[in-house]
Amino acid sequence: MTVGPSEPSESRPEVRAAAGALRGRWEAGVAVFRGIPFAEPPVGALRFAAPRAGAGWDGVREAGSFGPPPPQGGGFGVDALAPDAAGDGWLTVNVWSAEPGAGAGLPVMVWIQGGGYTFGRSGLPEYDGGRLARDGVVVVVTFNYRTGLEGFGQFEGAPANRGLLDQVAALEWVRDNIRAFGGDPDRVTIFGESAGAGSVAALLAMPRAAGLFARAVAQSVPGTFFSPELAADIATSCAAELGLRPTVADLSTAAPDRLSTAGDAVGAKTAQWEQRWGQPAHRSILYSPVVDGDVLPVTPWQALAAGAGRDIDLIVGHTRDEQRLFTALGGLLGQVTPEQATAALTIFAPGPDGARRYRDGFPAAGPDELYELVHSDWLFRMPSLHLAQAQTGAGGRAHVYELAWSAPGLGGALGACHGLDVPLVFGNLDRGQPAMLIGESPSPEAEALSAHMRAAWTAFAAHGDPGWPLYDAERRLTQLFDTQPAVKAYPEEASRLIWQDYAFPVLPLIGHQH
Numbered sequence: 001m002t003v004g005p006s007e008p009s010e011s012r013p014e015v016r017a018a019a020g021a022l023r024g025r026w027e028a029g030v031a032v033f034r035g036i037p038f039a040e041p042p043v044g045a046l047r048f049a050a051p052r053a054g055a056g057w058d059g060v061r062e063a064g065s066f067g068p069p070p071p072q073g074g075g076f077g078v079d080a081l082a083p084d085a086a087g088d089g090w091l092t093v094n095v096w097s098a099e100p101g102a103g104a105g106l107p108v109m110v111w112i113q114g115g116g117y118t119f120g121r122s123g124l125p126e127y128d129g130g131r132l133a134r135d136g137v138v139v140v141v142t143f144n145y146r147t148g149l150e151g152f153g154q155f156e157g158a159p160a161n162r163g164l165l166d167q168v169a170a171l172e173w174v175r176d177n178i179r180a181f182g183g184d185p186d187r188v189t190i191f192g193e194s195a196g197a198g199s200v201a202a203l204l205a206m207p208r209a210a211g212l213f214a215r216a217v218a219q220s221v222p223g224t225f226f227s228p229e230l231a232a233d234i235a236t237s238c239a240a241e242l243g244l245r246p247t248v249a250d251l252s253t254a255a256p257d258r259l260s261t262a263g264d265a266v267g268a269k270t271a272q273w274e275q276r277w278g279q280p281a282h283r284s285i286l287y288s289p290v291v292d293g294d295v296l297p298v299t300p301w302q303a304l305a306a307g308a309g310r311d312i313d314l315i316v317g318h319t320r321d322e323q324r325l326f327t328a329l330g331g332l333l334g335q336v337t338p339e340q341a342t343a344a345l346t347i348f349a350p351g352p353d354g355a356r357r358y359r360d361g362f363p364a365a366g367p368d369e370l371y372e373l374v375h376s377d378w379l380f381r382m383p384s385l386h387l388a389q390a391q392t393g394a395g396g397r398a399h400v401y402e403l404a405w406s407a408p409g410l411g412g413a414l415g416a417c418h419g420l421d422v423p424l425v426f427g428n429l430d431r432g433q434p435a436m437l438i439g440e441s442p443s444p445e446a447e448a449l450s451a452h453m454r455a456a457w458t459a460f461a462a463h464g465d466p467g468w469p470l471y472d473a474e475r476r477l478t479q480l481f482d483t484q485p486a487v488k489a490y491p492e493e494a495s496r497l498i499w500q501d502y503a504f505p506v507l508p509l510i511g512h513q514h
Contacts, residue, residue: 125431136457171188317400
């Protein structure tokens, strides 16, 4: 980057990280540093390897632009988004600091974006940490991690869960460097949504992540964690799209964007694998953390139930209408047939009598509502609740919330849909993809709700208390974020009872191998 006359270098913030000096920018009173490498580019001999710490540099490195995003699939139109930059230095962090300098000792919030473990980049405008850092007086960190086959494909010669290992490497960078940016490495909170929340849950269960964070916020935790056999079978199908074997030797011959395209192709025709892959095939879910016994020894629910998170303060929650966005994207909003509802209940409701229990628990529900309820519960709502219950059952601390405020975008048709919490937590209501949810001109009630959620998240990062009571098995007190926020008993009681004995097991390969 060239420093222009309107922005002299002497007026720009500089810090000295472990690898060398960095020069960022001032933006609305916040010091911002973008595109800082936390690991070597995972290409060439390092492709499909665990992340390796990068080399240092001489002089002052310009940190004004985001690094390039990792290769990724094209789901939900993300392939239409312009890349942040070209190149293969995918593994970079970005820092927003209200008070840069080694002595400030501010709480640190490290964001892990979602994207179905298939796509996701830290440079999207909705993840700009400026407002959160300024209003909450915290240090905000975002970063890239490998997704799709690069990050989560299971194949010969590569460690499992490379995307999770990237996250650990980013957290190690925070531990070793954040003091220079004004942060306190002993007060690190990780927070993430969707696949980012699944990553938060996985990090709680990972021995490699122990000691790297003190608090965690998991927003809409997916319940999908794969067995090695299932993940390997899916990777074999993706490799076969390119005429390759599922090995590092073979897959290294294909450009990263070709692997993303192969994954998209398999994802578009998962119906043919429903008998072998089961529930993930019905939802076109190709990638999830793999319970490999090493990087991820057990599921997050098992780990927390055994006390792994007892010393970690936790917020976990979900939106009320998690499935609504996906129903709309699939063209089924208001169009679900009785046959489709019955199929969804048969596939996703727990236990042999799960479908009956849904019909008994929601006697007035028509096909649309039953379809949405079971999808919401299986993929996000009940995994989130069960994570909190595992934490509190082992003597840990958890605060539970539900976002019940209906998005005004698209005439209110999307309700309190999946992803609505992200712009509210960051305060970026009028930029990026979430603008379609909030509307082009955010209302006063949207601004007020966003301020409430930002204050809760930053207070939790600072002190461990978001402003509402801990969850327990008796009272089940839950923060409801709505036009008039309130604390009540967990609102999805009928679903809770249907799922109360379900364990969210590792998802297996249920058919024959390739």
